[in-house]
Amino acid sequence: MGMTMTQKILAAHAGLDEVRPGQLINVRLDQVLGNDITTPVAINEFEKAGFTSVFDRARINIVLDHFVPNKDVKSAQQSKQCRDFARRHEIVNFFDVGKMGIEHALLPEQGIVTAGDTIIGADSHTCTYGAVGAFSTGGGSTDMAAAMATGSLWFKVPSAIRFVLKGALQPRVSGKDVILHIIGKIGVDGALYKSMEFTGEGVASLSMDDRLCICNMAIEAGAKNGIFPVDDVTVAYLSGRSQRPWTVYEADADAEYDETIEIDLSAIEPTVSWPHLPENTHTAKESEHITIDQVVIGSCTNGRLEDMQAAYEILNGKHVADGVRVIIIPGTMAVYKACIKNGWTEAFVDAGCVVSTPTCGPCLGGYMGILADHERCVSTTNRNFVGRMGHVTSEIYLASPAVAAASALTGHITDPREVE
Amino acid sequence: MNANGRVFKYPDNVDTDVIIPARYLNSQDAKELAQHCMEDIDPEFVRKVHEGDIIVGGWNFGCGSSREHAPLVIKTCGVSCVIAKSFARIFYRNSINIGMPILECEAASDAIENGDEVSIDFDTGVITNVTKGEMYQAEPFPPFIQDIIRAGGLMNSIRAKEGNA
Numbered sequence: 410m411g412m413t414m415t416q417k418i419l420a421a422h423a424g425l426d427e428v429r430p431g432q433l434i435n436v437r438l439d440q441v442l443g444n445d446i447t448t449p450v451a452i453n454e455f456e457k458a459g460f461t462s463v464f465d466r467a468r469i470n471i472v473l474d475h476f477v478p479n480k481d482v483k484s485a486q487q488s489k490q491c492r493d494f495a496r497r498h499e500i501v502n503f504f505d506v507g508k509m510g511i512e513h514a515l516l517p518e519q520g521i522v523t524a525g526d527t528i529i530g531a532d533s534h535t536c537t538y539g540a541v542g543a544f545s546t547g548g549g550s551t552d553m554a555a556a557m558a559t560g561s562l563w564f565k566v567p568s569a570i571r572f573v574l575k576g577a578l579q580p581r582v583s584g585k586d587v588i589l590h591i592i593g594k595i596g597v598d599g600a601l602y603k604s605m606e607f608t609g610e611g612v613a614s615l616s617m618d619d620r621l622c623i624c625n626m627a628i629e630a631g632a633k634n635g636i637f638p639v640d641d642v643t644v645a646y647l648s649g650r651s652q653r654p655w656t657v658y659e660a661d662a663d664a665e666y667d668e669t670i671e672i673d674l675s676a677i678e679p680t681v682s683w684p685h686l687p688e689n690t691h692t693a694k695e696s697e698h699i700t701i702d703q704v705v706i707g708s709c710t711n712g713r714l715e716d717m718q719a720a721y722e723i724l725n726g727k728h729v730a731d732g733v734r735v736i737i738i739p740g741t742m743a744v745y746k747a748c749i750k751n752g753w754t755e756a757f758v759d760a761g762c763v764v765s766t767p768t769c770g771p772c773l774g775g776y777m778g779i780l781a782d783h784e785r786c787v788s789t790t791n792r793n794f795v796g797r798m799g800h801v802t803s804e805i806y807l808a809s810p811a812v813a814a815a816s817a818l819t820g821h822i823t824d825p826r827e828v829e
Numbered sequence: 830m831n832a833n834g835r836v837f838k839y840p841d842n843v844d845t846d847v848i849i850p851a852r853y854l855n856s857q858d859a860k861e862l863a864q865h866c867m868e869d870i871d872p873e874f875v876r877k878v879h880e881g882d883i884i885v886g887g888w889n890f891g892c893g894s895s896r897e898h899a900p901l902v903i904k905t906c907g908v909s910c911v912i913a914k915s916f917a918r919i920f921y922r923n924s925i926n927i928g929m930p931i932l933e934c935e936a937a938s939d940a941i942e943n944g945d946e947v948s949i950d951f952d953t954g955v956i957t958n959v960t961k962g963e964m965y966q967a968e969p970f971p972p973f974i975q976d977i978i979r980a981g982g983l984m985n986s987i988r989a990k991e992g993n994a
Binding site: 449455457481487530548552555563601631633775779 | 844892895985
């Protein structure tokens with residue numbers, strides 16, 4: 410019996426010829442990650458257990474992104490604890506203000522994660538890096554502490570759902586619409602404990618930014634990881650960027666999957682997840698009666714260059730609707746700089762938006778756009794749970810940057826093809 | 830190892846944002862955070878919970894963020910076990926890694942009601958509903974995971990292994 414792509418990466422990193430679903434294995438890690446919320450807890454666990462040195466200072470990544478530039482004294486103390494630890498252990502990939510980006514936008518962009526890697530991050534959206542052909546998953550702070558100490562971690566080998574992608578996306582439909590559509594189809598626990606392996610001739614038509622967005626939200630279907638095969642798009646992305654040589658793993662032809670689901674990319678419409686679960690999907694057209702107070706364009710899901718470009722193309726030369734607050738957050742300093750250089754930042758400001766430096770900020774209700782009671786926000790972020798962005802009666806509608814930008818212009822949820 | 834307490838019953842898909850909202854995550858002090866446990870789904874929880882009480886959820890308990898603060902605040906409130914039909918995988922990992930007992934049991938989740946008195950035998954996985962006089966069988970953990978729980982969490986178990994090496 411053959412293995413899935415994920416199983417092959419795990420087997421190779423566990424020193425085993427083969428692994429089976431359900432098997433508990435100890436896996437060698439290529440990269441370890443934490444942020445300004447989860448790293449302090451990991452540092453405490455690491456030190457409480459009596460560890461004094463990390464396994465490899467070049468394979469630990471600490472990214473201050475959730476509450477920076479720090480929003481209050483307490484979050485400043487947490488950043489300081491991360492900074493002191495990074496200095497003491499000479500952590501190579503420590504990203505502070507001015508250098509940081511939202512972790513899952515930053516690590517692929519910097520070439521820190523690459524094909525064939527195993528990566529654990531103390532952040533649920535660590536599953537993003539499956540886009541470059543890596544096994545990548547989220548864990549907790551104790552996982553991070555153990556990984557920093559030993560360079561390895563326990564995993565249960567997942568079974569997989571295979572998604573066979575066909576056709577190509579229509580204009581103004583993006584990776585975000587694909588993953589919202591899939592979550593709407595299988596539910597928020599539709600891939601619980603499993604891998605989501607994306608294959609098929611449709612894969613070639615998806616950009617790396619689309620793939621990063623799709624894998625980013627695999628966790629929103631409960632998945633352990635999402636993963637794309639390594640193809641020409643991957644190689645073009647990694648070339649000149651990847652800091653280490655990469656390894657290509659392919660699923661065996663006789664690999665077993667729990668289920669195979671065909672997705673016709675050409676049939677996917679601009680999609681919106683209504684409160685309070687990402688599985689509550691409707692097309693943007695079905696959502697046009699919903700008026701909004703705020704728009705957020707950014708996050709580890711949609712803070713990349715193509716996301717900013719989509720927002721620019723829709724907002725340029727126009728003005729946001731009266732009574733709508735629009736917050737645009739480029740995901741990394743490189744994206745931030747490109748927005749300035751391309752004149753997009755000026756267009757955003759002229760359109761009546763504010764543009765922030767990279768931060769997770771409003772996505773998790775930290776700061777930079779908290780909602781009052783009964784307010785509604787169209788957001789390119791990843792979760793629309795109760796109270797996630799502010800007051801418990803506020804509402805989040807998840808959508809792509811194109812839908813969010815179009816909705817900003819009209820003041821209600823809008824299919825981007827309606828405003829062009 | 831046993832547990833016994835009154836049940837707080839919740840629906841499917843209880844997410845980590847309602848277990849401990851991110852607006853409080855500028856702190857890592859477990860006692861301070863525990864004052865906000867379940868705040869956005871059950872504002873009365875913290876006032877009503879007693880040492881040993883049990884949380885019963887449905888499918889996909891603990892979905893969302895990886896924040897270990899979620900099982901930590903539940904544990905800090907004195908909850909002795911969370912029973913659910915299924916757990917989101919990071920919540921499951923985190924609970925094991927910090928030594929917070931959890932059990933998967935569909936029958937128990939279906940039958941147990943809010944306020945029932947329940948006792949649990951962790952060695953056998955038998956859940957007894959004292960109020961209703963019913964028993965349910967949960968899947969016991971595989972030995973690998975039992976070792977982590979018995980050691981009091983992942984860091985202790987790593988330390989113990991290093992000591993034996």
